[in-house]
Each structure stands twice: as structure tokens, then as C-alpha cells.
Amino acid sequence: xxxxxxxxxxxxxxxxxxxxxxxxxxxxxxxxxxxxxxxxxxxxxxxxxxxxxxxxxxxxxxxxxxxxxxxxxxxxxxxxxxxxxxxxxxxxxxxxxxxxxxxxxxxxxxxxxxxxxxxxxxxxxxxxxxxxxxxxxxxxxxxxxxxxxxxxxxxxxxxxxxxxxxxxxxxxxxxxxxxxxxxxxxxxxxxxxxxxxxxxxxxxxxxxxxxxxxxxxxxxxxxxxxxxxxxxxxxxxxxxxxxxxxxxxxxxxxxxxxxxxxxxxxxxxxxxxxxxxxxxxxxxxxxxxxxxxxxxxxxxxxxxxxxxxxxxxxxxxxxxxxxxxxxxxxxxxxxxxxxxxxxxxxxxxxxxxxxxxxxxxxxxxxxxxxxxxxxxxxxxxxxxxxx
Amino acid sequence: xxxxxxxxxxxxxxxxxxxxxxxxxxxxxxxxxxxxxxxxxxxxxxxxxxxxxxxxxxxxxxxxxxxxxxxxxxxxxxxxxxxxxxxxxxxxxxxxxxxxxxxxxxxxxxxxxxxxxxxxxxxxxxxxxxxxxxxxxxxxxxxxxxxxxxxxxxxxxxxxxxxxxxxxxxxxxxxxxxxxxxxxxxxxxxxxxxxxxxxxxxxxxxxxxxxxxxxxxxxxxxxxxxxxxxxxxxxxxxxxxxxxxxxxxxxxxxxxxxxxxxxxxxxxxxxxxxxxxxxxxxxxxxxxxxxxxxxxxxxxxxxxxxxxxxxxxxxxxxxxxxxxxxxxxxxxxxxxxxxxxxxxxxxxxxxxxxxxxxxxxxxxxxxxxxxxxxxxxxxxxxxxxxxxxxxxxxxx
Numbered sequence: 001x002x003x004x005x006x007x008x009x010x011x012x013x014x015x016x017x018x019x020x021x022x023x024x025x026x027x028x029x030x031x032x033x034x035x036x037x038x039x040x041x042x043x044x045x046x047x048x049x050x051x052x053x054x055x056x057x058x059x060x061x062x063x064x065x066x067x068x069x070x071x072x073x074x075x076x077x078x079x080x081x082x083x084x085x086x087x088x089x090x091x092x093x094x095x096x097x098x099x100x101x102x103x104x105x106x107x108x109x110x111x112x113x114x115x116x117x118x119x120x121x122x123x124x125x126x127x128x129x130x131x132x133x134x135x136x137x138x139x140x141x142x143x144x145x146x147x148x149x150x151x152x153x154x155x156x157x158x159x160x161x162x163x164x165x166x167x168x169x170x171x172x173x174x175x176x177x178x179x180x181x182x183x184x185x186x187x188x189x190x191x192x193x194x195x196x197x198x199x200x201x202x203x204x205x206x207x208x209x210x211x212x213x214x215x216x217x218x219x220x221x222x223x224x225x226x227x228x229x230x231x232x233x234x235x236x237x238x239x240x241x242x243x244x245x246x247x248x249x250x251x252x253x254x255x256x257x258x259x260x261x262x263x264x265x266x267x268x269x270x271x272x273x274x275x276x277x278x279x280x281x282x283x284x285x286x287x288x289x290x291x292x293x294x295x296x297x298x299x300x301x302x303x304x305x306x307x308x309x310x311x312x313x314x315x316x317x318x319x320x321x322x323x324x325x326x327x328x329x330x331x332x333x334x335x336x337x338x339x340x341x342x343x344x345x346x347x348x349x350x351x352x353x354x355x356x357x358x359x360x361x362x363x364x365x366x367x368x369x370x371x372x373x374x375x376x377x378x379x380x381x382x383x384x385x386x387x
Numbered sequence: 388x389x390x391x392x393x394x395x396x397x398x399x400x401x402x403x404x405x406x407x408x409x410x411x412x413x414x415x416x417x418x419x420x421x422x423x424x425x426x427x428x429x430x431x432x433x434x435x436x437x438x439x440x441x442x443x444x445x446x447x448x449x450x451x452x453x454x455x456x457x458x459x460x461x462x463x464x465x466x467x468x469x470x471x472x473x474x475x476x477x478x479x480x481x482x483x484x485x486x487x488x489x490x491x492x493x494x495x496x497x498x499x500x501x502x503x504x505x506x507x508x509x510x511x512x513x514x515x516x517x518x519x520x521x522x523x524x525x526x527x528x529x530x531x532x533x534x535x536x537x538x539x540x541x542x543x544x545x546x547x548x549x550x551x552x553x554x555x556x557x558x559x560x561x562x563x564x565x566x567x568x569x570x571x572x573x574x575x576x577x578x579x580x581x582x583x584x585x586x587x588x589x590x591x592x593x594x595x596x597x598x599x600x601x602x603x604x605x606x607x608x609x610x611x612x613x614x615x616x617x618x619x620x621x622x623x624x625x626x627x628x629x630x631x632x633x634x635x636x637x638x639x640x641x642x643x644x645x646x647x648x649x650x651x652x653x654x655x656x657x658x659x660x661x662x663x664x665x666x667x668x669x670x671x672x673x674x675x676x677x678x679x680x681x682x683x684x685x686x687x688x689x690x691x692x693x694x695x696x697x698x699x700x701x702x703x704x705x706x707x708x709x710x711x712x713x714x715x716x717x718x719x720x721x722x723x724x725x726x727x728x729x730x731x732x733x734x735x736x737x738x739x740x741x742x743x744x745x746x747x748x749x750x751x752x753x754x755x756x757x758x759x760x761x762x763x764x765x766x767x768x769x770x771x772x773x774x775x776x777x778x779x780x781x782x783x
Binding site: 035037083085086087088089090091103105107133134137139169170171172173174176183185187216218219 | 466499500503505517518519521522523558567632711714
């Protein structure tokens with residue numbers, strides 16, 4: 001009985017869970033599991049009231065260009081469905097039939113709020129504070145490269161390697177006048193390679209690398225402060241977990257993500273635009289601008305408890321350590337007011353203004369808590385045994 | 388009609404948002420067969436890049452025809468989540484008929500994303516409209532029961548009767564070229580039939596009538612109908628079993644509106660005034676006088692317009708792989724073969740901008756042909772790809 005319970009517990013550890021946005025801190029996330037369906041729900045609360053600016057300095061505002069006190073508070077509920085299954089198992093197709101495959105879908109709902117002096121309806125009509133609702137959907141599919149060949153015999157394998165091909169379907173709610181949106185309006189494609197190992201009794205390690213590339217955004221939000229083209233994203237993550245007592249586990253995770261330079265197309269305003277000379281009007285110079293990319297390093301600490309062999313509960317504390325948000329200088333032009341024809345319509349440089357990149361260009365420095373719940377819909381007879 | 392100003396007024400780019408309701412009902416292998424009692428989950432991802440559409444003459448034309456250079460498109464992604472329960476609520480009761488015929492209940496939710504390419508988006512902004520949409524779609528709720536079952540030698544089959552209500556809760560923005568929700572309800576009685584021949588050939592066919600409610604808040608300047616026509620559907624799917632695991636099918640779908648869509652609130656117009664250079668030539672204003680006016684405006688003339696109705700014929704082909712009696716993976720290609728999209732003729736008064744309001748130019752009324760948009764008004768002529776995963780939670 002103890003052995004059976006241990007088997008079930010360890011399999012549930014593998015149910016992927018507990019992530020904020022595209023970050024995953026759950027141990028066992030790269031473990032190949034017995035065929036079946038696994039569901040995970042997470043709830044996180046993030047004040048998003050601080051960011052790392054472009055120079056890596058922590059600022060007391062989500063948008064330093066708009067001054068202190070800007071907050072993009074977010075409550076995020078996510079659900080992940082994950083399947084493990086043999087594929088074409090009776091067809092004897094090389095590589096395909098000899099291993100397990102996995103498919104994942106992750107959906108979410110975000111409640112948002114915006115605080116601070118961000119919106120100036122007089123200067124820029126049509127802006128809105130936030131657009132909350134469902135988030136973008138992440139889909140993933142791929143093989144267990146190593147560790148599942150003998151799954152029918154349910155032999156324990158202390159090492160597994162997963163390869164996932166990913167797609168992001170941008171169905172999330174958004175308003176292109178808002179700086180704070182649940183959806184990103186950008187498709188993404190990528191790949192993730194993950195390793196799970198149990199080097200000693202009660203110890204579990206997960207380590208992975210991820211790359212994603214993004215399609216263009218034809219309607220970047222908040223006057224073009226959101227990237228029209230996101231830079232490629234690179235992520236390294238690792239988790240070390242240890243069984244503390246019976247069905248209670250503790251884990252420590254590290255995350256490091258790096259985004260290449262983002263492009264912004266024809267931004268339409270800035271927080272602190274330069275004043276125009278008398279009888280002149282000023283406006284941003286049309287063009288494509290780039291930031292210096294984004295970066296975030298984060299530490300996660302968590303406790304996990306298996307309430308039943310099928311049900312696991314978790315509590316996470318997440319602490320951003322270092323990072324950098326995207327920002328750029330937007331040059332301004334000026335010309336005679338209401339100029340017609342060619343007289344006086346030769347725009348001249350008029351300084352510049354700093355623009356904080358929106359959406360994915362933010363690297364938040366706020367601490368947050370997260371709760372997770374995972375449930376196995378499988379048969380309970382998982383195919384590996386913990387050592 | 389003077390061509391230049393007419394072109395100005397006709398800048399309403401047609402969008403061809405995929406017909407959600409049609410996609411939801413396109414049958415697959417054994418879609419209407421008497422299935423085992425249980426709970427089924429079906430997740431379908433549909434993707435398309437819409438580059439062509441059908442006009443009212445039934446011709447396949449580029450999406451942006453005629454006002455934007457070719458090569459523009461609308462990318463579409465639709466994720467359907469379908470949950471089906473089959474059982475018998477009346478099994479131990481005296482309710483006649485139903486106590487001996489299983490019932491089924493189905494809920495279909497969907498998440499959608501649509502985004503215009505740069506050329507279309509830039510054009511759309513001239514009308515003060517957005518060119519993308521994302522979010523939750525309408526919710527479909529279905530209830531039905533299995534009818535007669537029969538077996539004659541190598542042939543066996545069954546009936547299925549159902550009723551679907553489309554609850555228009557989907558995301559909807561009146562100022563958008565594209566929308567995920569439709570903003571009008573639909574009531575869809577449906578008859579379906581399933582046959583199996585020699586255990587090899589599986590036929591699923593259906594006839595459905597989609598009664599559409601009114602849309603009091605049309606979007607994109609009224610180019611979605613205020614009174615969407617009812618739509619009838621005829622669909623058939625022929626699947627061949629190669630092995631216990633492998634199937635392939637060929638299907639045909641025809642859907643057609645019962646008469647025209649009616650558009651009672653067409654107000655689409657430019658946000659900014661029209662520069663004189665764009666209007667003077669079209670109106671025959673001498674250049675010397677043209678310089679005396681700053682700008683022109685168009686003023687839509689009220690009235691109810693009708694298109695010629697819409698229709699679409701699709702052929703589909705799929706490959707299925709079934710494993711462990713509990714899961715199905717399905718890849719399908721759908722190819723439009725003929726169709727007709729919505730277009731209406733719209734009249735605008737031409738006004739010269741003046742202090743305190745515009746002055747109508749006598750005889751300056753312009754007529755433009757406008758492409759109608761979204762589910763009820765536009766018909767895509769581009770193929771779409773469907774990836775589907777069916778999962779039986781608890782196998783019998």
C-alpha cells in the first residue's frame with residue numbers, strides 16, 4: 001500500500017502546474033507520466049506595481065515614464081489540461097510508436113486593474129484602463145525523447161526527457177486603447193526541451209530550456225507602446241525538490257528569461273512629450289523604433305502536499321531578483337499649426353520623449369503568491385516508482 | 388456613378404470571418420451514430436488565412452478587392468471545446484419513448500482570434516474601426532435524443548433529433564471589422580442520420596435549419612445585417628475504415644441563406660474629411676473652384692438595404708487515427724468550391740465642408756457597392772485546416 005501510494009504521489013508531482021504567464025515553477029514538469037489526462041489549476045495574485053527599468057534598476061511604478069504609483073494589478077486563474085498517450089503504437093513507425101507523446105493546453109482568465117495617472121483622455125481619446133477576461137491559449141505537443149520506452153511494464157525510470165513544440169493562440173481579451181490587456185494579439189511558435197531526474201531517494205530535479213518566436217502585432221496597444229514585433233524569447237529554468245515528510249514536499253526554482261530587442265511601429269504619443277514652440281504643433285516622428293530587449297531572473301519557493309493520491313495542493317512564493325524592461329526614445333517633430341500646402345509644413349526636430357514598452361516588454365519586480373491544485377484523471381497505476 | 392468617389396465610399400474592406408455555426412456542425416466520422424453512454428470531450432483547432440472571398444456574383448475574388456492591392460489577408464484561429472454527455476435521464480420512469488431512447492446534451496464553447504494584415508488594418512482605421520478581434524465566442528447548447536435504430540443484414544443505422552440554441556455571449560465590438568461573437572441568437576432544429584455498410588463505410592448526414600434573431604447593434608458601420616436571414620444546412624460525410632485504427636473521409640457541406648440579409652443601419656463613413664484632390668475630379672469640379680473648398684464629406688442616406696443572400700459549398704477530407712478506444716486524432720482540410728457573399732448598394736450625399744455644417748452638393752449623390760462583413764454577411768473562399776482531438780473520459 002505504501003508503495004502504491006508513493007507511486008501515485010510521485011506521478012502527481014509530475015502534473016505540470018503553478019505558473020504565472022509563461023513561467024513554470026512546478027517540479028516534475030518534465031517527467032513522462034502514465035497515459036491519461038491530468039488537470040491543473042493555479043491562482044496567482046500579482047500587484048505588478050514595480051518593474052525593473054531598462055537599466056535594471058527597480059522602480060516603484062509599472063510605467064516609470066508616467067511617474068510613481070502606476071499599478072497593473074492582476075489576478076490570474078489558469079487551467080492546464082495535459083494528456084500522455086502512446087501514438088500509432090501498433091503501426092511500428094520508427095521513433096513514433098516506441099514512446100509516449102504528450103499534448104497540453106493552457107487556458108486562463110485574468111482580472112485586471114489599473115491604478116495611477118496613465119490615461120489622459122483629453123490628449124488621447126479612446127484610451128481605456130484595462131481589458132480583462134480570458135487570456136491567450138498555449139498549446140504544446142511532443143514526444144518523450146527518453147524514459148518512456150518501457151511504459152507498458154511500468155518500470156521506474158529515473159530520467160526522462162521531453163521535447164515540446166509549442167504554439168500560442170492569441171484569443172485573449174484586449175482593447176488596443178489599453179496599456180493593460182489579458183491578451184497579447186501575437187501568435188508564437190517555439191520549442192521546449194526538458195529533463196527530469198531523480199538522482200537520490202526523495203530528491204527530484206527538473207531543468208529545461210525554451211525558445212519562442214513571435215509573429216507581428218498589427219494592432220499594438222496603447223498608441224503603439226506595445227511591441228509591433230516581439231523579439232525572440234530564451235528561457236532557462238530549473239527546480240530542485242525534496243520530500244520533507246510523508247506526502248509533503250518543498251521545492252526551490254530558478255528562472256531566467258531573455259527577450260531579444262522589440263520593435264515599435266509609429267508610436268502615437270508619449271507620457272512626457274516635448275513642448276512645441278509658439279504657433280507650432282508637435283508630434284512623434286513616424287518610424288520603427290527598438291528597445292534593448294527584456295530580461296528577468298526569478299526565484300520560486302514552494303510547498304506541496306498530496307491531500308490524496310490523485311490530488312495535490314501547492315503554495316508558491318515568487319521573488320523577482322533581477323531584470324530589465326524595454327524602453328526607447330521617441331523623437332518628436334514640430335511644424336506650423338494647421339499648416340496647409342507646403343508652406344510651413346516642413347517638420348523640424350523637436351527633442352524626444354522616453355516611452356516604456358507595454359505588454360510583453362515589461363519585466364515586473366513585484367513579489368507574488370500562487371496557489372495550485374492538480375488532479376489526475378488517469379487510472380492511478382502510474383508507470384514509475386520513486387526511489 | 389463617378390468612379391473615383393465611388394471607390395472612396397467603397398473602401399469598406401470585406402472581411403470573411405469564418406462562419407462559426409457552420410464549422411460547429413460540419414459532421415465527422417460517426418458524428419451521429421448511437422454512441423456508448425459516457426462523457427466525451429472534443430477539442431478542435433481551426434486555422435485559416437483568408438485571402439479570397441466570394442462576391443455577390445458568386446465569383447472568387449481577392450479579399451481586398453477592389454480597393455486594396457492584392458496580397459492582403461485575415462488570419463483566423465478558432466479553438467472549439469465541445470463536451471458531450473450521452474445517457475438516459477428517463478430510464479426508470481414511465482415517460483414514453485424517452486425511457487427507451489438515450490438522450491444527449493452538448494455544450495460547445497469557443498475561443499477565437501482574427502487579425503487583418505497591415506494593409507487591411509491601415510485601411511480600416513480610416514473608418515475609425517479596429518481590424519482584429521479576440522476572445523470568447525458564442526455558446527452553443529444542444530439537447531437531443533436518438534431515434535429509430537435498425538439493422539438489415541450488412542446495413543445498420545440510426546436517427547438523431549436535436550435542437551441547438553446559440554447564446555450570443557461572445558465578444559462583440561460594434562466598431563470592429565472582425566468579431567468573435569455574432570450578437571444575435573440562433574435556434575437550430577436538426578435531423579441527422581447515421582449508417583454503416585458492411586462495417587466499412589460510415590455515412591453521417593444532416594439537415595438543419597438555422598433561425599436567426601435580429602441584431603439591433605450591427606458592427607462595422609452597419610455592414611453586419613440587422614436582420615440576418617435564416618440559413619439552411621445540408622451536410623454529408625462518407626468515411627472508410629481501413630483498419631480498426633485508421634479511417635479517412637470525404638464530405639460535402641452546403642449552407643445557404645433563405646433570402647437576403649437586411650441592413651437597416653448602414654453608417655460606415657470616413658473619420659476624416661475627404662481631401663479636395665480626391666473628390667474634385669470625381670465630381671467634375673473645375674480645378675480653379677476646387678481650391679476654394681477645404682474638404683468634402685459623405686453623408687450616408689438612411690434606408691434598409693438587402694444583399695442577394697449568401698451560400699457556400701465546401702468539400703472536406705479527413706484522416707483519423709483512433710487509439711485505445713478512448714481517443715481520436717483527426718486532421719481535416721476544408722475547401723470551398725462555390726459560394727456567394729454579401730454586397731449591398733449604398734448611397735451617400737456629398738457635402739462641402741462649411742462652418743456650422745456641410746452643404747449638400749445638388750446632384751452629388753454617390754452610389755457605392757459595399758462588401759458586407761462577418762458571419763452572416765461574408766463568405767470565405769479560402770481553405771481551412773482543422774486539427775481535432777476527441778477524448779472519452781471514462782471508457783465503457
